[in-house]
Amino acid sequence: MSGLRDRVGALRGRRAEEEVPVDAPALAERLAALREAVALGGERLDPSAVAAAGPVLDRADERLRLGSDRTVVALAGATGSGKSSLFNALSGLPIAQVGARRPTTSVSTACVWGPEPAEELLAWLEVPRRHRTERESALDGDDEADLHGLVLLDLPDHDSTADAHRLEVDRLVRLVDLLVWVVDPQKYADDALHARYLRRLAGHDDVVLMALNQVDRLGAEDAAAAEGDLRRLLVEDGLPGADVLAVSARTGQGVPALRERLADAVAARAVALRRTAADLEQVRGALLAGTADGVVVPTAGEVPGAGELVRALGAAAGVPAVVDAVEADTRRRAARRTGWLPLRWTGRLRREPLRRLGLAPREDAGGAPGGAELVVSSVPAPTPSQRAAVDLAGRHVAAEAGRPLPERWRGAVRAAAAPAGGDVADALDRALVGVELPRPTPRWWAVAGVLQALLAAAALAGLLWLVLLGAAAWLQLPPVPVPAVGPERTDGTRVLPLPTVLLVGGLLGGLLLSAVTARVAAVTARRARRTAQERLDAAVRTVADGAVLAPVAAVLAEHERVRAGLLPGGGGRASSASGRRGRAH
Known part of the structure; x- marks a missing residue:
């Protein structure tokens, strides 16, 4: 028993630490946060938890609307447990039919204490008018004042052979504020009670009370043993804080203590709120199990695998071919502007690199010279291997981003990371068409071009001069003095004829200048x-962000918003989620 007491104490202590103050405005805010989390999470949350949450949230909304001035207490139990007898003992009137036949109670019966209006509440509970009894009369005086505000229900037998009776119990168990389960020493461990009802009420310790009836049939030692065993079963059911009272409807033993407990519950005017809080907490726990802790919400660019995806999309869009063409075009134009004049014409024999890809220079498109703009995308369609690389990169993004998430959220991440292939291809085409490519024309190109022209002119002048000298000699005309340069000979003449210097110097100078400018042009x-x-x-990153990375990041952000709304104090759900952004690993 000491081990059981320790376990109960530990569970009660932990729940006390987690307890949130219960008041109607706080519950309304928590209810709104849960509704928002369910709406936002949608199919990504556990379907069974979402399906179960809807009726509970509706019930909580309606119970809060009806207020907590009235406390609804239900006596529930199996056939022969004596709950109807206990109902009559508490009310002091022979209201409920008592009998040993199975079943006895066929419809819920209500006994109402106090002048507070109960019509709307009883209508919500669907208790027929003919089964309602107002407890007090002028003869009672103030004898029943301590129970003013109480609505006591006698439910049908939960183990009835009639389906309608069990359905009635199931319905009201979900609606009432305080459940008093009446059990007898023979059937208190019945699995039908524990599996069908008590385990499903785990966490509702404050609104569950066990009345161990018919203890007058047991000796003191046997009664204590039965009570201890029932407490052990309650701990296993997840109700360590639920109290157990030993009573006897026949002899009246324990009935005053039970009545006092009901009076305390009515006076507190908080049982309805505690039941609603326990219901919302149960919903919150079930929904929260469909989320994961420690999920970092990245920006689109910080999604794991973003770089690999951008590279794969770039390769599929032909970016390597385009940048190769830009480099080749720059070299080609530099050669045409600064290359050796005798060979410049050979560059016209090769098609321009940009034109091979359908990229027209801006001056050809009617704009100002000095740049090139992608006006059409004729880059070859991606190869099967490139498409496979894009698919693999997308799957890698989904796998890494969804790794800490539950399966249904991982499925949402995979769906976000797998847009229609045609949409991505069209988006890439539109994005590339809008990119302006660099087409530099440095000023030194013009200077080098002038120098090449001067050197070519010198070579041409030297060539023509030599041709004229040769023609004069062939025609045996008188020799024409030819200027010379270089060191003087002994006879006073120079070593190098000027026409030869012009020709050879112009040709070699042009070749040397072309080699230098080619190296500099390579840097450009x-x-x-x-x-x-x-x-x-x-x-490409813009396309990747819009088509894959931003949708993936949005799923992660929505997961955190859902989780923030499900955590205790989830009223600040959106701001809480946005504050958890960080760099993805």
Whole structure:
């Protein structure tokens, strides 16, 4: 017994620590938070928990509306437990029919104490008018004043062979404020009672009271043993705080103590609120089991696997081909502006890299020169391997983001990470069409071009000069003095004829300048490639965010909003969830 007492004490202590003050406004706020969580969670929560929550929330809403001035107490029990006899003993009137035949009580009977209006409450309980009794009369004086506000119900037998009787018990067990289960020493451990009712009321300790009836048939030692065994069963049922009273409707033993407990409950005017709080807590626990703790809500860019997805989408959209074309186009234009003039014409034999991909330079599209804009997307369709890479990256995002979530939430993450393929392809096309690619034209290109022109002119001048000299010699005309440069010979003449210097110097100078400018142009081309990569990656990331990453992050955020609404004190549900954003690992 000491072990049982320790276990009961531990459970009561833990529940006391978790207890939230019960008042109607706080319960109304908690009810609204649960409704919002159910609506937001939808199919992602446990369907059985959602289905069970609806009627409970409706019942709580209606009970709060009816107020807590009246306390509804129900006597429930099996056939032969003596609950109708106990009902008559508490009321002091022979209201309920008493008998040994099975079943005896066929419909709920109500006894009402006090002048407070009870019509609307009894109508909600669906107690027929002919089964309602007003307890007090002028002859009672103040004898019944301590029970003013009490509505006492005698329920049908929960083990009745008539289905209608069991359904009536099931209905009212969910509606009343305080349940007094009347059991006898022979059937207090009946599994029909514990499995069908008491275990489903786990957590309702404050609104469940066990009346162990017919103890007059037992000796003191046997009665104490039965009471102790019943307390043990209650702990196993999840009701460690439920009290047990030993009574005898026949002899009156324990009836005054039970009546005093009912009077205390009526005076407190809080039993209805405690029952509602226990119901909401049970709903909250069942719904909360469909969520997970410790889920970090990332931004779209922080969703795990975002980088891999962007790279896969970029490859499928042809970004590598585009950035290669931008680099090649920059090199080609630099060669046309600064390359060796005798070979520049060969560049016209190759189609422009941007045009091969259907990317028209902006000046060709009627705009100002100096840039290129994607005006059409003719990048080849993604290959099967590229499509597979995108699918794999999307599944990786879903797997990583949904890893800490329950299965139904993981399914929602997978659905968010798997948009229609055609929609993503169209979005990528539109995004790439709007990207302006760099098409640099540095000023030094013009300077190098002028130098190339001057060197070519010098080479051409030297060539023409030599041709004229050769023609004059062929025609045996008188020799024409030719200027020379370089070191002087002993006879005073120079080593290098000027026409030869112009020709050879112009050709070699042009080749050397072309080699230098090609290296510098390569740096410019690589810079243009990086810029294009950044701009295209940004466009692809925008698509990835809108099509996959943002929907995945939204599911995680909704999960946290749902969980925040289900946690104790969940009135600040949205702000609480938004405050848990952090960097995903």
